[in-house]
Amino acid sequence: MNQVLFNHVMSYIDDDIVENFFDNKGKRENRAKSKTKTRPFIKWGALAAAFCLVLTTGLVMIFNFFGNSSEPTFALPTSADNILWFDDNTVVSNADVEWNGINVSFSLYDALEKSASDKYIAIIVKYANNDRLNNFVFDNKKYSEHVSDLNLLEALSEKYGELQKEGEQLKFGELLYTEGLSDGTKWTKAYYDERVAYYGSDILAEFIVDGVFLAEQLESRIAYNQNQIVEKETTISNLLKAYDENIAPTIISAFDKYSVTYKNGNVYLFITPSELKAIDVDNITDYSLHLASRAGYDEPHSD
């Protein structure tokens, strides 16, 4: 396959893959998706994870003892049980759809439709509504405020990155569109105005002084901004862990008639399609169900 053909062929990638890719890109840019994925107990270590597991198991036992006489008939999985997990054959999509009145991700929907009615499926249960999360306070700020901070930092980071590429041209100011540069570069006025507006006068004044582009200063600022992003991401990651721990007991109690457990930051439900179709949980539409991955269940991962 030659280069021209390869480029041409890449334009024939299936629409759903392209669409999914752009969705992911957008989500990564506003950090929502990456934060939901990244919940390792790296810093808290195995001790904290074990503690949570013991605590949750205890809660489940208490709930079962006081609130529900029917024992789960399904033992929680060990290393190699024949349960359907998210795998390489799974249709990858986080789109939310409805399945028999239950909110499920499209990946789970596809699995439920294709599986035998008595096949156990590993499911992660979350709240469908974001309000609870958005208002969850950690480190003196709500989740939504932390995300907003992060978005601002990332927008700044993007501007700095663009300025690294365009600073050497922008330092020539209006010459860029009036006469053009000696290397033949010439912008339109509209584009020049757009870029100047994009960066804003503060950033341009800071890094372009008297016609000189201060590349080294910009590089230092990028490093500083990157550190702030990492710090904010860590805070949000810790917030999400705290949030998950906070909501887990309530979700577990709602699903306590079924095989449910809390592990590695998630509430896992093991249930067959036929059981799920007839599930008896109050306000089931409050929850959103997703196909779980074996790796996430077996061990904490770091994305």
Add this chain to the structure above:
Amino acid sequence: MGKRNTTSQRQISDEEIVELYWQRNEAAIQITSDKYGKFLYRIAYNIVHDHCDCEECQNDTYLNVWNSIPPTRPRSFRAFIARIMRNIAIDKYYEKTNKKRVPSELTVSMEEIEDFISHNENPDDELLAEELGEMISCFLRSLNERERYIFMSRFYLVEPTWVIAKELNVTESAIYKKLTKLKADLKIFLKEKGALL
């Protein structure tokens, strides 16, 4: 539902935009530009690396979309216009590279796959391109989400590796390593499918 988004804004849907094209309402072009102008610019810029060329590619894309809808009714409008923009930008890139070397991420990303490409196919063979597109789609479906994201970022959107590294919060060398592995996997996959000698 289930997503951790904090804001939502009513924006004209892609279906509504397509409907405007079908009604031959010229506002469709402006709306496309408002909604997807930056998105299209980004695709073009990674390929042609020239602001004037990007603008030209954008205008060509809008014209092409106007001429294509109707009769086409794309299932995914965003993927549809991305494909048109990509093809136009690539044509522009090759038009320029016939005259001189152009610094572009496309040049770099293609150098990364050069060790397994052969040179015996006709790039204008639409049928072949479609078949290979299906094979690569199949390969992409076999990857996990993160791998697919890296592959698409590099070879579809032609993003610089440092951008991908930043997005995924990893080092650039980690992205290079992953791309090397993906490249090797694709080579094996295409060989198994009989697409490579």
